[in-house]
Amino acid sequence: MLLLEIQNSQLTIDYQDIEVFLASRIDMDNLVSLCKRRGLIFQSSEIYGGINGFWDYGPYGVTLKNNIKQFWWRRVVQWRDDVVGLDTSIIAHPQVWVASGHVAHFSDPMIDCKKCKRRFREDDLFGGTEGPHEKEIVSKEKIKETKCPECGGELTPPRQFNLMFKTHVGALEDEGSVAYLRPETCQSIFAQFKNTQIVSRQKIPFGIAQVGKSFRNEIAPRNFIFRSREFEQMELEFFVKEEESTRWYEYWVKERFQWFVDLGIRKENLRLREHTKEELAHYAKGCTDVEYQFPFGWSELEGIADRSTYDLNQHMKTSGKDLNYFEEETKAKYVPAVVESSLGVERTLLTVLCDAYDEEEVKGEKRVIMRFHPEIAPIFLAVLPLSKKLEPSAKKIDTGLKKHFTTDFDVAGSIGRRYRRFDELGTPFCATYDFDSETDHKVTIRHRDSMQQDRIAIDHIETYLRDQLKK
Ligand code: ATP
Numbered sequence: 194m195l196l197l198e199i200q201n202s203q204l205t206i207d208y209q210d211i212e213v214f215l216a217s218r219i220d221m222d223n224l225v226s227l228c229k230r231r232g233l234i235f236q237s238s239e240i241y242g243g244i245n246g247f248w249d250y251g252p253y254g255v256t257l258k259n260n261i262k263q264f265w266w267r268r269v270v271q272w273r274d275d276v277v278g279l280d281t282s283i284i285a286h287p288q289v290w291v292a293s294g295h296v297a298h299f300s301d302p303m304i305d306c307k308k309c310k311r312r313f314r315e316d317d318l319f320g321g322t323e324g325p326h327e328k329e330i331v332s333k334e335k336i337k338e339t340k341c342p343e344c345g346g347e348l349t350p351p352r353q354f355n356l357m358f359k360t361h362v363g364a365l366e367d368e369g370s371v372a373y374l375r376p377e378t379c380q381s382i383f384a385q386f387k388n389t390q391i392v393s394r395q396k397i398p399f400g401i402a403q404v405g406k407s408f409r410n411e412i413a414p415r416n417f418i419f420r421s422r423e424f425e426q427m428e429l430e431f432f433v434k435e436e437e438s439t440r441w442y443e444y445w446v447k448e449r450f451q452w453f454v455d456l457g458i459r460k461e462n463l464r465l466r467e468h469t470k471e472e473l474a475h476y477a478k479g480c481t482d483v484e485y486q487f488p489f490g491w492s493e494l495e496g497i498a499d500r501s502t503y504d505l506n507q508h509m510k511t512s513g514k515d516l517n518y519f520e521e522e523t524k525a526k527y528v529p530a531v532v533e534s535s536l537g538v539e540r541t542l543l544t545v546l547c548d549a550y551d552e553e554e555v556k557g558e559k560r561v562i563m564r565f566h567p568e569i570a571p572i573f574l575a576v577l578p579l580s581k582k583l584e585p586s587a588k589k590i591d592t593g594l595k596k597h598f599t600t601d602f603d604v605a606g607s608i609g610r611r612y613r614r615f616d617e618l619g620t621p622f623c624a625t626y627d628f629d630s631e632t633d634h635k636v637t638i639r640h641r642d643s644m645q646q647d648r649i650a651i652d653h654i655e656t657y658l659r660d661q662l663k664k
Contacts, residue, residue, distance in 0.1 A: 219488060219547055219550040220488060221416070221417060221488050221489070223550075224417070224488075224546055224547065224550060225417055227550075227561070227617060228254070228546070230617075231251075231253060231614075231617055231618055232251035232252045232253045232254065233250070233251055233253050233254035233257065233546075233571075234248055234249070234250055234251065234254050234417075234418065235248070235249045235250075235251055236248065236249070237249050245414055245422075246411055246414030246420075246421050246422030246423070247421065247422055247423055248418050248421060248539075253571040253572070253618055254542075254571075256571040256572075256599060257542065257545070257565075257569060257570075257571040258425075258538060258542055260568065260569035260570070260571070261456075261538060261541050261542060261545065261569055262404050262425075262427065262538060264456060264566075264568055264569055265404070265427045265452070265536070265541075266278070266402070266404065266427075268452060268455070269400075269402050269427070269429055269452075269534075270402045273400075275395065275398065275399045275400060276399065276400040276401070276402050276429065276431075277389060277393045277395060277399070277400075277401055277402070278401075278402050278403065279381075279382055279385060279389060279401050279402070279403045280403060280404075280405065281378070281381035281382070281384075281385060281403065281405070282381070283374055283375050283405070283406055283408075284360070284362065284372050284373070284374065284375070285372075285373075285375060285380070285381050285384065287371060287372055287373060288511055288512070289380050289381065289384055289508075290357065290373050290380070291511060292380075292507045292508050292510070292511035292512070293380045293383075293504070293507065294507070295357055295373070295376060295380075296355075296357075296373075299355060299356055299357055299376060300353040300354055300355045300356060301314055301315070301316075301353075301354055301356060301411075301412055302314070302315040302316075302351035302352065302353060302354070303315065303351065303352060303353075303354045303412045304318060304336070304348050304349055304350070304351050304352075305348070305349045305352075306341035306343065306344065306346045306347070306348055306349075307346055307347045307348070307349060308341065308344050308345075308346025308347065309341060309343055309344040309346055311341065311343050311344075312412055312413075313342075313348075313412070313413065314412045314413050315351045317413060318339060318342070318348075319335070319339075333350065336348055336350060336351075354410075354412060355410075356376060356409045356410050356411065356412075357373045357374070357376050357408075357409070357410065358373065358374040358408045358409075358410050358422075359371055359372075359373060360372055360373070360374065374407075374408035375405075375406075375407055375408065376407055376408060376409050377407050377426060377428070377535070378403045378404075378405045378406075378407055378426045378428045379403070379426075379428045379430055379504075379533060379535065380504075381403075382401045382403055382428070382430045383430065383504045383505055383507075383508050383516075383531075384508055384512075385401075386401070386432070386505060386508075386516055387514075387515075387516055389401050390432075390518065396520075396521075397432055397433060397434060397518055397520070397529055398431065398432065398433040398434070398437065398441060399431070399432060400429050400430060400431035400432065401429070401430050401432075402427070402428065402429045402430075403426075403427075403428055404425060404426070404427045404428075404538070405425060405426065406423065406424070406425055407423075407424055407425065407426050408422060408423050408424075409422060409424075410422060416487070416489050416492075417543060418539040418540075418542065418543050419487065419489075419492065419539070419540060419543055421539055424537055424538065424539045425537065425538035425539065426535060426536065426537055426538065427535075427536045427537075427538060427541075428533065428534065428535045428536070429445075429533065429534045429535075430504075430531050430532075430533055431445060431531065431532040431533070431534075432518070432529035432530070432531055433529060433530050433531075433532060434527070434529065434530070435501065435502055435527070435528075435529070435530040437530075438478060438499045438501065438530040438531075438532060439478065439479070439499065441499075441532045442478070442479050442497065442498075442499040442532045445497050445532050445534055446465065446481050446497050449483060449495060449497055449534050449536075450463065450465060450483060453483060453485075453494070453544075456541075456545065456566055456569070457545075457548070457549070457564075457565070457566035458485070458544060458545070458548045459548055461486075462485055462486045462548060463483065463484070463485055463486075464483075464484050464486075464491065465481050465482070465483060465484070466481065466482045466484050466491075466493075467479070467480070467481045468480040468481065468482070474500075474503075476500065476501050476503035477498050477499060477500055477501065477503075478499040478500075478501055479498065479499040480496060480497070480498040480499070481496075481497050481498075482494070482495065482496050482497075483495040483496075483497070483536075485540075485544045485547075485548075487543070487544075487547060488547065492540075493540075494536065494537070494540050494541065494544060495534065495535060495536035495537075495540075496533070496534075496535050497532070497533065497534045497535075498532070498533045498535075499530070499531075499532050500530070500531045500532070500533055501530050501531070502528040502529065502530050502531070503531075504531050505528050505529065505531070506528055509528070516528065545565065545566075545569065546563070549563045549564045549565045549619060550562075550563060550564075551563075551564050555644075560613065560616060561613075561616065561617050562616045562617070562619070562641060562642070563616070563617060563618065563619030564619065564641070564642060565619035565621075567621045567661075567662055568662075570599075570618075570619045570620060570621055571599065571618060571619065571620075572599055572600065572601045572615065572618055572619075572620045573598040573599045573600065573620070573621060573622065573658075574594060574598050574599075574600045574601075574620070574621075574622045574623070574624060574658065575600065575601045575602070575603060575611070575615045575620050575622070575623045575624070576588075576590055576591040576594070576600055576601070576602050576603075576623075576624050576626065577602075577603055577604075577608060577611050577623055577624065577625045577626065578604055578625075578626045579608060579625060579626060579627040579628065580628070581604055583626050583627070583628070583630070583631070584604055586626060586630070586631065587602070587604075587626035587630075588602065590624065590626065590636065590651060590654070594654060594655065597655055597658075598658065601615075601620070603615075608625065611623075612639065615641070616641060619641070620641060621640070621641045621642075621661075622638055622639065622640065622641065622658060622661070623638070623639045623641075624636045624637070624638050624639075624649075624654060625637045625639065630651075633648075634650060634651050634652075635648050635649060635650050635651065636648075636649060636651060636654065637649075638654070638657065638658075640661075
C-alpha cells in the first residue's frame, strides 16, 4: 500500500492500482489544488490547521453540489409519478438506530499501533484499499507478523469501533440522553413510511426519496472527499410487493447506471459490480455497486440493493407500530419489500471532477478544461466586457440573463486569461461584449469545448443558449 499526503488529505493507493493511478488522466494533486484555487473545495477550518475528514465547499463548489442534487432530484422525484420526497431530521429517536442494527453492528474493525498510536482499518492493512475486497478473517499470527507501516511498531488485535457520532439531547449528559447523528438518511424514510404513504396516496409500487447530511466517524478518512466524516446522501427507498422485488431491483440497477451516463460520465470509467453471496447482508436478496475508475482505482459510488422486507419488519418489531400496507383492490395487508438506491453527493462530485478534467495544448499553451455537463456547471454563462469602459452596457446583459441562467461577470485581466479561468470552472459559454457591440448590438458567444465563436444578437442570447442546451 502506498500512502500519499496531498495538501493535508491522504491518498492511499494499492500497489496493484499504481499503474491506474499513473496512467490516469488526472492526478489528485492537481485536482485538489484546482479545487482550492477555483473556489470549489476548501479544507475545513484551514486557518486552524484543518480537521481530517471534513470539507468546506466554496462559492462555485456549493453551486456545483446543488446542481448535482437537482440533477438527481429532477430525474428520481420530479419527473416521475411514483416517487415522492421527504426531508427528515438529522437526529432521530435513538430507537431508530437500535431497530436498524446500527447501535449493535455499525462498526469497522480497527487496529492500533502500540508504539506510534496510529489507527488503521483492518481492511487497509490486510485487504486492499477502496473498492471490492474479499473479507478474510485475519489470524492472530498474521497480525503478529505484520508491523506498523508507519513506524514498524507492534500492532494490537482488531477491535470493533462504532462509526456513529454520539451526542446528548437536552441539558443532562447521561446514558438516557444519548442520541446519534444519522449515519444514513434512509432509516427515517422507513420510520415515516406510513405517514408518507397515506398523505401522498401512493400505491405500491412507489418510492420515497431524500437528500441530506449523514455522518460517519470513519477511522481513516481519505482520498480527498471520497471518504469523509460528514457527507450527503441521495437515497431512494422503493417499496414493492415482495414477489416483485427482483424485477424492480433489476430495473433500478439499469436506471441508476443510465443516470451517470446522462450526467456525462464516460461509460468506460463506470462499471457495475454485483456482490457475492458472502458479501450480502443476511436479509438482502441482491446488491450491486456502481463503481467509477478513480485515480486511486475502481471504487463504490452507489449501492443498489434488494433489502426484502427487513427494514419495515425491524421498525415494526422495535416500535410496536403496524407498518403494513393495505391494498384497497384486494383488501390484502402486507409488509412491502424495499429496493434501495444509495448514492453519496461528494462521491458523485469527485466523479464529476475527475471525469470532466481535461488538458489540451492551444498555441503552445496548456489549456485546462472542466468539461461539466451544462446542467450542472457552476456557472453557465460568463459575461465579459472587453474593456472597463464597456462595463455598464455589459452589466445590463448580465443582469437580464441572471434570471434565467447562473452567470458570472468578470472585467479583470486580458480576455485570454478570463477564458482560461472560466474553462477551469467548466463554464460552457462566455459572452464577450466588445466595442462593435455598442453599434451592432451583438456579442461573441464562445463555446468552452470547441472554442467556436458565434456572433449573436443581444436580444437572442437567451433563446440561443436554450437551443444549445437542447443539443
Ligand atoms: P464504503 O464501503 O465505501 O464505506 P458503504 O458500503 O459503507 O461504503 P453505504 O453504507 O452503502 O456505503 O452508503 C451508501 C453511499 O453513501 C455510498 O455508496 C457512498 O456513495 C456514500 N458514502 C458512504 N460513506 C461515505 C463517506 N464516508 N464519505 C462519503 N460518501 C460516503
